Amino acid sequence: MVIEQIYTGCLAQGAYYIESEGESVIIDPLRExxxxxxxxxxxxxxxxxxxxxxxxxxxVSGHVELSKKTNAPIVFGPTAKPSFEAIIATDGQVLEVGKVKIKVLHTPGHTMESSCFLLIDENGKDYALFSGDTLFIGDVGRPDLAQKSDLTIYDLAGYLFDSLRNKVMTLANDVLVYPAHGAGSACGKNMSKETFDTLGNQKMFNYALRANMSREEFIKEVTDGLELVPPPYYFPQNVMMNKSGAKDLSLVLKDAQPLSVQAFEAAANETGALIIDTRKADIFKEGFIPNSINIGISGDFAPWVGTLVTDIKQPLLLVVEDDNLNEAITRLSRVGYDNVIGYLEDGFQSWVEAGKEIDIIQSISAEDFALKFKESEGKLMVKDVRKPTEYMAEHIEEAMNIPLANLSKNMVEFSKSEPNYIHCAGGYRSMIACSILKARGFDNIVDVAGGFAQIAKTDIPKTDFVCQSKMK
Incomplete structure (x- = not known):
């Protein structure tokens, strides 16, 4: 028996390969x-x-394309209603793979069709639970991501409580838990950086599996704070793509065309395409195409595109280094952004050599920022674009929290006359914010290089309590 976790860090996603006696299964495959x-x-x-x-x-899962290429059937748990042919398993149904068996456990709560797959080894022993988004390491799946129905998030949280208590926690402590996601995914609130564990450890350390937890306590704790971190806009659109089946990735890669400077500029003007510059923040700030948005390929590229670009069909133009081109398009396709109409041939340097206009982002070190902060007696316009939970843990006194995900809704909070000093944790998100603000006509934007990680080393006054009036 072979079990392999195929983990993709930029999505914090785990797919699985299980093999026995020349037969194998794939669980939750990526699009490629x-x-x-x-x-x-x-x-x-x-x-x-x-x-x-x-x-x-x-x-976007690769289940439909993989099925076409292998003739292997797709299996969902009870109540799933895909628009393509699939096996809709019954609760408790057993699939045989070589000398092992996989038992379907219907575990509604995260969504109503959510199911776990229990691997039973050659000796008939429960060996591993592939828990999807039902159970994570240190957390459980959010109950607010299901498609709209008559059920509230509290109803779904109640279903999740029952699923965990009746289907999961009854399993032996030595059963291994292999979830679909780890830390960084938006499918949970507080996932561990670990990508697997024993069920026994989770019963001890996962807040949602406390033995003495009442149903009411579970619902309250699982739903608490979800309103502070709403799911990205692309989530429901990805669900629909997974229900209907997505376009083959090979065709998506072929759609993006290399464009000369002149053709790139014409495409941007004629199609209303959004220009995404995937270079690193410290390179982008030194010069970029006006109105382009910096979302670096080196960070959580695709999730941030999905969070900030609300229309999954939005035409996109890329500024990307050649060796990152397929990677950028593939990552976008993983979250359903298939409409990359072209990329700047020979990269940003070709734009410079053509004598085209460029823009820059002003950036200062944390030390210089600290000096300015003191000179102003704490009166600088400081915007912290980290998540609310990060801000609550510690932040600069007088700084206003405007999470990057909520930036477009809070443009009124930025000054048109005074400098706006923007920071995040390390510089990735703040440069995204600065580029968006620049594109919206704010020319008085200053990025604090290195973010709060560097600011914390200075003697700027900080606080760890939540000031609600300074959060947006």
Whole structure:
């Protein structure tokens, strides 16, 4: 028996390859399916089933394309209603793969079709639980991501309580837990950086699995704070793509065309395409195409595109270094942004050599920022674009929290006359914010390089209590 977790850090997502006696299954595959095909071929195994724990919201799955290429059936848990042919398993149904068995456990709560897959080894022992978004390491799935229905998030949280108590916590403590996500995913609130654990450890340390927890306490704790971190706009659109099946990734990669400077400029003007510059923040700030938005490929690129670009069909133009081109398009496709109409041939340097207008972002060090802060007696316009939880933990006195995800709704909070000093934790999100503000006509934007990590080393006054009037 072989179990392999195929973890993709930029999405904090875990897919799984399980093999026994020349037969294999893939659980929750990403959109690019070739790695799974290559793995099966290398191992000399035949993919027998493609298992989906639920209709994913945070990424586009490759289940339909993988099924087409292997003839392996797609398996969902009870109540799933895809628009393509699939096995809709019953609760407790057992699938045989070589000498092992996989038992379907219907665990509604995160969504109503959510299911876990229990791997039973050659000796008939419960060995591992592939828990999807039902149970994470240190957390459980959010109950506010399901498609709209008559059920409230409190109803779904109640279902999740029952699923965990009746289907998951009854399993032996030595059963391994392999979730669909780890820290960084928006599908939970407080996931661990660990990507697997024993169920026994989770019963001890996961707040949602406390033995003495009442149903009411569970619902309150699981739903608490969800309003502070709303799900990204692309989530429901990804669900629909996963229900209907997405376009083959190979076709998406072919759609993006190399464009000369003149053609790139014409495309931007004629199509209303959004220009996304994927270079690193410290390079972008030194010069960029006016009105372009910096979302660096080196960070949480696709999730931030999905959070900030509200229309999944928005035409996109990319400024990207050649060796990152396929990576950028692939990452965008993972979250359903397939409409990349072109990219600047030969990158930003070709724009400079053509003598085209460029813009810059003013940036200062944390030390220089601290001096200005003192000279102003704390009266600078400081905007902290970190998450509310980060701000609550510690922040600069007098700084206003405007999370990057909420930036567009809070433009009125930025001054048109005084300098706006923007920071995040390390500089990635603040440069995104600065580029958006620049594109919206704010020319008095100053990025604090290194973010709060560097600011914390200065003697600027800080506080760790929440000042509600300074959060947006």
């Amino acid at each position: 399916v070739q790695p799974y095909l290559d793995k099966a071929e290398k191992q000399g195994s035949k993919i027998k089933y493609i298992l989906e724990t639920h209709f994913h919201a945070d990424f």
